[in-house]
Amino acid sequence: GIQVEQSPPDLILQEGANSTLRCNFSDSVNNLQWFHQNPWGQLINLFYIPSGTKQNGRLSATTVATERYSLLYISSSQTTDSGVYFCAVGTILTGGGNKLTFGTGTQLKVEL
Amino acid sequence: NAGVTQTPKFRVLKTGQSMTLLCAQDMNHEYMYWYRQDPGMGLRLIHYSVGEGTTAKGEVPDGYNVSRLKKQNFLLGLESAAPSQTSVYFCASSRDLLGYEQYFGPGTRLTVT
Numbered sequence: 001g002i003q004v005e006q007s008p009p010d011l012i013l014q015e016g017a018n019s020t021l022r023c024n025f026s027d028s029v030n031n032l033q034w035f036h037q038n039p040w041g042q043l044i045n046l047f048y049i050p051s052g053t054k055q056n057g058r059l060s061a062t063t064v065a066t067e068r069y070s071l072l073y074i075s076s077s078q079t080t081d082s083g084v085y086f087c088a089v090g091t092i093l094t095g096g097g098n099k100l101t102f103g104t105g106t107q108l109k110v111e112l
Numbered sequence: 113n114a115g116v117t118q119t120p121k122f123r124v125l126k127t128g129q130s131m132t133l134l135c136a137q138d139m140n141h142e143y144m145y146w147y148r149q150d151p152g153m154g155l156r157l158i159h160y161s162v163g164e165g166t167t168a169k170g171e172v173p174d175g176y177n178v179s180r181l182k183k184q185n186f187l188l189g190l191e192s193a194a195p196s197q198t199s200v201y202f203c204a205s206s207r208d209l210l211g212y213e214q215y216f217g218p219g220t221r222l223t224v225t
Contacts, residue, residue: 001171004154033213041200041219048213086154093160095168097143098206100214102154 002027006087006103013077013110021072021106023087030098031090032063034072037105038083046072046085077110084108114138116217118203124223125193133188133220135203143206144186145170145214146178148199155202161186193224 003026013019023032034046047054047061049070054061058077063070074081084107088100119134135144142163147155157170159178167178175197177189186205190197200221204214 031213035216041221043202043216043219045213045215088154093168093170095160095166096162097145097160097168098214099157099160099170100145100147100155100204102156104152104154 002029002089002091002101004087004089004101004103006085006106008106009104010107011109013108015078015110015112017077017110018073018075019077019108021074021085021087021108023070023072023089023103025068025070025087025089027068027091029065029089030092032065032070033088033090033100034061034070035086035088036081036083037086043086050090074108077108079110079112082108082110116203116205116215118201118217118220120220121218122221124225125190126225127194129193130189130191131193131222132190133201133203133222135186135188135205135217136184137186137203137205137215138184139205139207139215140183141205141207141215142183143208143214144180145204145206146176146186146188147202147204148172149202149219150199158188158201193222195224198222198224 084105161180
């Protein structure tokens with residue numbers, strides 16, 4: 001099956017710093033999502049981005065599907081950004097569904 | 113508009129007991145999914161449904177059964193729980209196959225002793 005690798009696995013930032021998280025995937029995909037799992041375990045949709053660039057406030061994402069990678073940019077980080085960031089890529093299932101394959105995540109901690 | 117909700121939030125079972133997890137969505141989505149998340153890992157697909165009355169196996173279906181009698185509900189059953197099923201279970205839904213993102217519920221934390 002498709003492999004999804006995220007880097008770095010862990011990241012500690014001072015509040016106000018910027019960061020870039022990377023997601024590499026091993027095959028063509030139909031879609032790609034970025035999630036933030038907060039310390040309470042809730043998965044929050046950040047971006048649906050099969051290709052191109054999107055921005056939402058301090059966050060932005062870029063996917064280059066032809067080169068099989070996606071980047072998530074966090075600017076002016078805040079303590080509330082702490083948690084795990086997951087990249088998930090979608091492939092079509094035999095039964096017609098769309099399976100998301102998740103990477104192992106980037107654990108981010110933002111300190112004061 | 114509550115989105116995707118899951119019941120219960122927490123549960124402790126003894127080995128061999130059975131239970132049903134309920135997922136409900138109010139977005140009129142056709143597709144629904146059950147995933148499990150184990151420590152330090154991303155989510156893995158258990159079963160999914162592409163519409164009312166349909167179900168199909170995902171990546172890790174053994175030990176689970178599902179039903180989708182109503183479009184808005186997707187049930188996940190454990191007939192005889194095992195310690196290996198200790199996990200956090202997430203339900204998700206999406207509008208259609210392509211071009212639409214999946215939205216996730218808050219999760220159910222299940223411990224099997």
